[in-house]
Structure formats: C-alpha cells, structure tokens
Amino acid sequence: MTDARERDWPLVAFTVAIQAAAGLALAAASADALAAPAMREAEPRVAWLVLGLAGAGAGCSLFHLGRGLRAWRALANLRRSPLSREVLATIVFAGAALGSVAASMTGGARASSWTMATAIAGVTAMAAAIPVYRVPARPVWNAWWVTASFVGSVLLLGGATLSAIVAGHGARPVLDLLLAAATIGAALQILSAGAMARRFSREWRHASSLGLEGSAMGWTARRRLWLGLQIALAGILPVLAYGTWWVACGRADGACVTATATTVAAASLAGIVEGRRLMFDLGASVPRF
Amino acid sequence: MGGEQIAFFVDTTRCINCRTCEVACKDVNRVGVGVRPRRVRTYEGGDFPRVHVYNVSMSCNHCEDPACLDGCPARAYTKRESDGVVVHDPDRCIGCRYCTWVCPYGAPQFDPAARTVRKCNLCVDELDQGREPACVSACPMRIIEVGPLREIVERAGATMRIRGVPDPSGTRPASAYRVREEASHD
C-alpha cells in the first residue's frame, strides 16, 4: 500500500489533466454556442490546449502502469471493467481533441461540431472515471463526493482557464457564464473536500476501534495542511475572486482581469492537484483487509 | 463451473499470530518484501484488563463473484472451471493495480520487483502434485485447511461474517473461518 501511494502522481496528473481538458472543451463549446467573437479568435489555441492536456494526461497514466508496454491490454475487458471503459473514453476524448485541432486549423465549417463533440467526449471521459473510484472496497472513495469533486474540477478548471484566456477581450456574457461555472465548481470543491474529510475520519475511527495495525495515521498535521490548501486554493479563493468581480460589476480593466483570472486559474489547478493527492493518500490509508 | 469449488478453512480461534503462513506463502511464491499474498490481521477490542484479540489469517478467498476478475482491464484473472480457483496471470498483468482497489480483502498486491500484481493462487502447482498449499502445510497450529466449499461451510462455526472484515455479500468469498465470539458480527 505504501507502494501505491508512492506511485500516485501519474494518477493525480492523469485525472486532473483529463478533467482540465474536459472542462476547457466544455467551456469552449459553451462559448462557441454563445457565438462570442472573442472565442473565435481563441478557438485554435484552446483546441491545442485541450489536445495537449488530454494527451499529457493519457501519457501520464502510462507511468502508473507497472508494465507500460502492455498498456494496450487495458482495453481487454470493456464488458465488465470500469477501468477498461475509462481508458476507452479517454482515448476517444483525445481523438476528438485531435479532430478539433485539425478542424480549427483548416478553419472549416465543421470546427463547431468538432468542438461540441470534444466537449461531449471530455465529459464522458470524466464521467467514466467516476465508477473506477466508487468501489465498495475503498469506502473512503465510495461516496457522492468523488462525483462532486470530479464534476467540480471540470467546471472550475474549464471556467477559470477559459476565462483567463478570453477575459482581456471584454466578452461579458461569456465571462459571466464561465465564472458562474467556475464558482459552482469551486463550491463543489469545498463541499467534496469536506465530505472526503468526514468520510475518512469515520472510516479511520472505525479501523482504530478495531485496533488494527497501521491505523495510526489519522488526521496528521500534514494532511490537515493539504486539505486546507485544497479548500483555500480551489474553493475559497475562486469564490472570493469571482464574487468580487461581480460585485465590482466587471469594472476592472482588461489587463487586470486577465492577470487576476490567470492567477485564480493557476491557484485552482494547484488546489485541485493538492486535493487529488490527498484523495489517493486517504483512500489507501485506512487499514482494511 | 465444471468441477467443485475448493476453499480455505481457517480456525482463527487457535491462531497464535506467528505469521509462519505469511512467510511460507512468500517462500513458495518467491516474492520479496512488500508482498504478502497471505496476511494475518490482528484485531483488538474490549477494555483493559478485559481485552480480547483475534487474528485473521487471510489470503485470496477465491470468491464466487470475484471483484478482481470483473475489475481487471487486462483480463489477467480467470476462475478455473475445474475447482473455482481464481488465478492471476502475471504475463497478462499490466500492473495497473486496479484489482488492489476493488478486492475487499487486499488479496492482490503489487510486486514492485516484478512490476505486476501477485496473488494467492491456492498453490495450484502444489495441489497438482498432490501436495498441500504452502500455508496449510506450514501452519504450526494446523488451523488452515483446504477442501470442497460444500464441506467447508458445514464446519462448526464456519462463517464469512467477521467483525472488521468486509461483508461477504459483495463478492461471495469461497472461504470460511471459525472465529471467537468477540469477532462474530452480532
């Protein structure tokens, strides 16, 4: 189990990158639907970014494997394994992202369709990951908060990132939509982190009451710090920043908005990475059979 | 299934927690530090000085609905027709460790040296040569046995419901344990 914890980083990178890519694709499709002029300009850059994130995420997942050269076998059990299905959904998503890039480069009329298809594939890939974690044998994970956390990550990372890209262009209705999504995503981060903490405490107390060996590591100071960091960076900070923006009715100038939105997007990413690390750590830390 | 499901029976009431089963199992499976296909978990309860302890030696339970078999994306697991033993094939394993997440009993474990998962296969090679599984022939207390599941579940006190051990309804483990009173569920 210690080994699993040491090798968590590929999964942290994989899940966060895929969710960021899915969020960005979803945000781009939404902005596209609103026919924002700013969006048209940003489209190729966003398509590249989605592809980059999805590709990097999928690539990182290979580092999780003990036998990366046999990775193709991961598709061998689509009928029953949620993991096989997640892998397939991820491949489809990356393929769609590649299609989006191609379409945006050729500037064809199909670009919007590809954007929409990529968004759908991205959300599907995120959704396909949820059953992988919600397994009875991992009681800390087997709860609604995993769903909330993944959905929240998609909304927050997508909204925050795209808002940072388009903020300077003063596209108010698009920004409103993006920041609303990001705020909901941030709120979900706070809720899911709290639920994860409660869930872990309960499971850990239960294991401790059984006197199981290895039930020592409960809420250590370091883990509290991680949790606090996650909530601060990916929850409180975005909510406060976007709230302030609305209260100020978007009166700030473009450069300032871009800088703020970029900072918040980066902080959110850091917070979500931190939270994901904690999720893997806690999931493996409750002594169990 | 063609043949009859075989199963472990462990009389935990006489387990002295000596861990010889763990070591004998490592020895036959040739795994290094970090992997214990059979493990003993120690539970304690009660209030001083009326403290009770029970030790549960458990390997793979060769479940009738194995979560590992469904979960494995690479189809590295098979449940043998002949005896219901859940066998893991390291040559098919991609080392994704998903089985270590979905097994309620921690039976599959990642072997950092082999970079694949390892798991109890009920010593089928030994069984084929007419010998007992390593843990069975190792136990100094003679409390680990194998036999047809049908007979095993008829043993006095045989249960799969043990306090602190995951509920059997999920995977229907093909094992039975005799446990002391404090370890029984209700």
Next chain:
Amino acid sequence: MGPAVTLETASHSASSNPPAGGGTRADRTTLVPVACSHDCGGRCRLVAHVENGRVVRITTDESPDGPDSPQLRACLRGRSLASRLNDPRRLLYPMRRVGRRGEGRFERVSWDEAIALLSDRLRRVLDVYGPSSVFIHYGNGDEGAVSGVAAARRLMNLLGGHLGYYNSYTSACLNYTAPFVTGRRDTNSYRTLPQSKLIVLNGFNPAETIFETNSNYWLGRAKDAGARIVAIDPRLTETAATFADEWLPIRPTTDTALFLAIAHEFVVGGLHDQAFLDRYCVGFDEAHMPEGVPADHSFTSYVLGVGDGTPKTPEWAAAITGVDATAIRRLAVDFGTIRPAQLIQGLGPQRHARGEQSVRAGIALACMTGNLGRPGGGWGGGEGGNSVGLGVPGFPTGVNPVRATIPVFLWTDAISRGPSLTASDGVKDGPLESGIRFIFNIAGNTLVNQHADINRTTAILRDERLVDFIVVSDQMLTPSARFADLLLPADHALERNDLASPWTGDTYVVFGNKVVEPPGECRNEYWWLSRMAERLGVGDAFTEGRTREDWLRHIVDGARAADPLFPSYEELRAAGVYRRTSTPHVAFEQEIADPDGHPFPTPSGKIEIFSRRLHDMGNPEITGIPRFLPAWEAPGDPLAERYPLQCIGPHSKSRTNSTWDENGWMAEADARPMWISVEDAAARGLSDGDTVRVFNDRGEVLARVRVTRRIRPGVVSLPQGAWYTPDGRGVCERGSVNVLTSQRPTALARGNAQHTMLVEVRKA
C-alpha cells in the same frame, strides 16, 4: 541409500534413491533435509529446495502428522532461512580492524594472515597474562554438534585453559535457584499439558519464544481438552491472547507477591495439600523446620504475617502487583481446587531483579497444591522435560585447567576489575589471575548487543588498554562484530553437515545437510581453529586426526553405541531426522512416587521451601523462604519520579534473540514496535506509529510505538534483539533495549535482570 548431495562438489543432482525427507520434484529441484541452527529451543525439520546451486525455497516436515508424533513444523524464522543464507550482506572475507576499536572499519586480509595474527596475539597474551585472561564468549547464534564455541574451548583447554563461566543469559536465576529447592531443575514435557485441567502461565509466551517445536501445538491440545488457562503477564501476549481464559496484568517484578497471596488464600482456606507438604517438603510450617532455625521462619508464618505483622492477603498483593484482589482470590480458589494444575513460569519473570524469589515461590505453590510429580500437574520453569532427550553425545571439549569461573553476566567486570572480583561477586575458585585480555566471540552478539548497558560495555571494549584482542566469527556485521580486531566470515548451517538437537526433552535429532558451498571465503570455525592449533603446536591433539565431518561421524557412533536403533551416519543424513516416540515426562515423578528410594537431591532429601543453605548466607536479599522483596528500578524506587515507566524487553516472533534483526522478511512479518498503553500514550500525546525517544540515565533509543490495550498502564515493552545502531549522539536508532538495561546482577545467582528498568518516553 546415498546422500542427497555430494559433499566435495556440492553438486545437486538427485540421488537415484531419494531420501524420505527429500527427493526430486518434477521441476528438477533437488530437495535436501537441512537444519535450523539458531539460538532456539525448538529444532524443526526443514527441507531445502535447491536449483542450480542456490537454495530457492525452504519447506518443513511433511511426514505423517498426529498426536503421537506431531510433525516438527518450522516457524517463520526457519522458513526464511534461504533469505538469510542468500543475504548479500554476508561477511565474505577475513578482515582486520583499521582505525579505533568499534569504529567498524576493516581491511581484507588472507586466511593465512588472519590465522598468523590470531595465533601470535593469543600466544603473546598467554605468555604475559596466563590462560585465565582468555575468555570464550557466550554465543549460541549458530548451534550445532561441533559448534565454534565448543571447538574454541577444546583448543584453549589444550593450551592451558581459559576463564570459564557459569549461568546463561537465558535462565540464570532459574537454573541457579531451582537446585536449592528441588535439588535439580526438572520440568514436565509439553506432552503432559493435555492432561492438565488448569494451566497457569506466568510470563510464558511460546507463541513467540518457541521453546520446543510443538509447544504451541500441545497448548492447543490442552485447550481442546478443556483446560482452564490463566495468564499472569504485564502483556496480553500472543500466547495469552490465544489461549488464556483470563489475563492478570501484573506489574513486572511483583510475581512473588501474587504467589504469596495465593499461598495465603490456600492457608486460610485450607486449600493446601498438607499431606503432600508433610511428606515431601521442609519449611512450609513451623512443624517442619530444620533444626536450630528460630521460630516464625516458616513459609506459613511469613505468609500469615506472624513475623512481620503483614499477612500476605490478596489486598496486600493487589496494591503491589496491580492485579485485582478478586481476580487473585478467584485464581487461588481455582488453583486450590482444580487438579491437576500446572504452573508454568516463563524465563522472563526470572530475568528480573528478584528473579530467584519468583522461581522459589512458584515451586512452593506447586507443592502446596500437591501437584508436583503428578501427570498434568506440577511446576515448570520454562517447560519441556529437559532431563530426558536422546542423549546424543556432545563434542568433547576436554578439561579446563583453569578452575576459576565467573557468572557470565559479570564478564565486563572481569575485564575492568578482574583480579579484584571476589566470591561475593560470584567468582568461584577465584581470585582471577588477570582481567580478560583476549576474547573469542563466536556466533554471538553478547559482546555488545545482548549484554546489558551497551554504553558501559562499549566504553570498556573501546579502552584498548584493557582487552588486547577480540576475534569475532559471524555471518553478518553485527554490532558485536564491529568491535572485532579480527573479523572472520562464518559459514551458515546450510553450508555444512551438522546435527541439531532440541534443548528440551523431545526425543529426536535433526540432520542438517550441506546444500551449498559457503560464499566467498566463509569457513566453519573448526577449520580455522584447527589451523591455529597446528600453529600453536597442539594440532594433533586438537583434531585427533579428524575433520569436522569425522567428528560428526564419531558423535553418531557414540549415539549408536548407546542406542542400537540409532541410524548410521549415512542413513541419518538421508532421512534428515531420527525420532523416537516420546512419552510424557512428569518432573520429579520418581521422587514423589518413591520418596524413600528417590529422595530429592537436596541436603534434607526433601523439597526445601525453607533452604538452610540460603538462610545461612546471612544476606538480607537471599532469604531462607521465598519472600517478596521490592525490586530496584520498580514502582516505589525514587527513580520512578524521573522515569515513571517500567520497561521490559520481551522476545519477539521475528527474531531469535538478535538473529534475524537484519532480515527484511522478518521485519515485514513483525516490525517489533514498543508497546505502550492507551493511557500512557495519551498522557504523552502519542499516537500509534509515532516515533519516540525512550531513555533513562544509561542511554537513549528511538522506537516506534504501538498504542495498545494489551499492556498494563505504567509498563512499556521494547522487544530485545534490535541491533545497536548509534547515531552521532549515541542514540540507538533501532531501539536496542540494552542501551537502557542495567548491569546490576541479581543477589543470589548474579544473573541478568535485563527486564528490570525504569524509563521515560517522549515523542521524538
């Protein structure tokens, strides 16, 4: 029937006629019977699976199993022999110290250089200081029929002798004291356990300290037969947790008080067997005292408080022992009414400051209940019927011309102030002509790790003005090996042929085959001792023309002369074991059945609950009857204000004393944490798994804690055997308990009280 391996070439081709214990598996693996040779009472059957000259697996006894002849199944240690054998950290070459002693810096030398150096230094020490300055240290890490220690004794006896010792680190108080009471030490065999209706375990934990291969098997049979089992122990040990119906969590060093309260309840309740006491014992009551002893010196008078005004009631004992008075009364009634009942004292309680008293009080209880000498009844200090066995002759070590002996625990004093040690220090046939100047340390870790007060020990060893030369032979670079002037790489039991016998009375002998060649330049001690003997002019006398292998054959010939069924050397080699069916051995059965024909070998011919010999020593700490004497470094000692926790150093399942500490499999199976109670942990802000500092005036160690309800509050247990690993400040990072233990010997036996110490614990 040929041997499974060819000695000279160590080829592993299967013999055409595979032996019973071995054979060839379908997969071209050769199976060869081998032996486990570590410092353990059990001797188990092991089979090495050899592939391409490498041991890849160890299995155990697979002969028919049953209560007449239960299989000799190995424990986790025996099953891990291959991982130790193949350990890349094995010492491979002779090495000479460079730098200061104890620094652990060595340079490689050839065997020729090593033997020349060793012989010349020994010669010089013998010339200047005489043979009594040579000490062959306590070392049982690699026990065999021709052990290195025995061979070194043989050599030194030919060269004028050496300083001998008595006692052991295992059972000093027990072995020294029991003869004062019953004339000799004897215990029941484990086979008697199923006949018992009540079994009282006092600090006895065979689940971890095997003691005899099937000790736990027989406890299980006793439980199956319905015996009530009560455990008196500061810890709910693995044994107690599995078998005991009731746990009496006692404060260490207070067992005698508990026994006295039970005796009190026997007397006031009339539960004692007066007829037994009258017939077989002296000193129980005033009517059965030796001539000339003043009144009120009997055991009964003391228990009732006639002399000192303090009746030894359960309430009195509860205040001392921490065990509830009701529980003591309940045990007294059970013990007084359920027959037969056995009281088994482990060796832990006698490794305490007042270890002698608990041994004597335990025997007194067995007598008061009339259990001694009755099947299923009696008393065991340890257990196992030590007086029986197969009677395989030992390797002849000759006669030691040096008469003086020391209690082994005082060897550091014999270095620092040898000639000034007197009879009051336990020196027999003294005084010593010289302090210890030359040490053979073979297959032992007592030089540093297993002796008490490591900081004091290492200071003495580092002083190169005291000991001139230390030669160490071992398989690994142990903490003791670091203090070698010359470090020799020893072979492993699987790299030589050997015979291995159990400590206890079980009637079998195991043959261990050589299955692989020793790695590097590893050599058995007999090899280099023979060459030393040659160089020192006693070569022929030492070897009598025999190789080590020849001596094994000689020993087997001796066994065959005494037992016509004993197999030939070749037969034994192939079978791996010779076993005769054991019958239950009841200690002192003869003396009880026929007291006139077989008096107890004491001055009175009876069991001496009152010992005139001890009384006449006139030492207030050595009493005529067993008394409760408060221990040093125990509750009540003013030191407890600074160091409020009693610390004990029990054996763990994953080490054989200090052997296996280095082994990864063992650490995985049992990480040997320090146990601390929930209360004591909470008072110090400790959680399970925390690293703590454990310290007293003698030193400090780091340990990982297990917070548990299985140990009495006020007590911590730090399993002994961890390899002393000092950091830059001298703090042992591996938690070696002997940094904290004291060299103060017990009063009578001058034994090691290594479970008696006070410590404090703080979060690291």
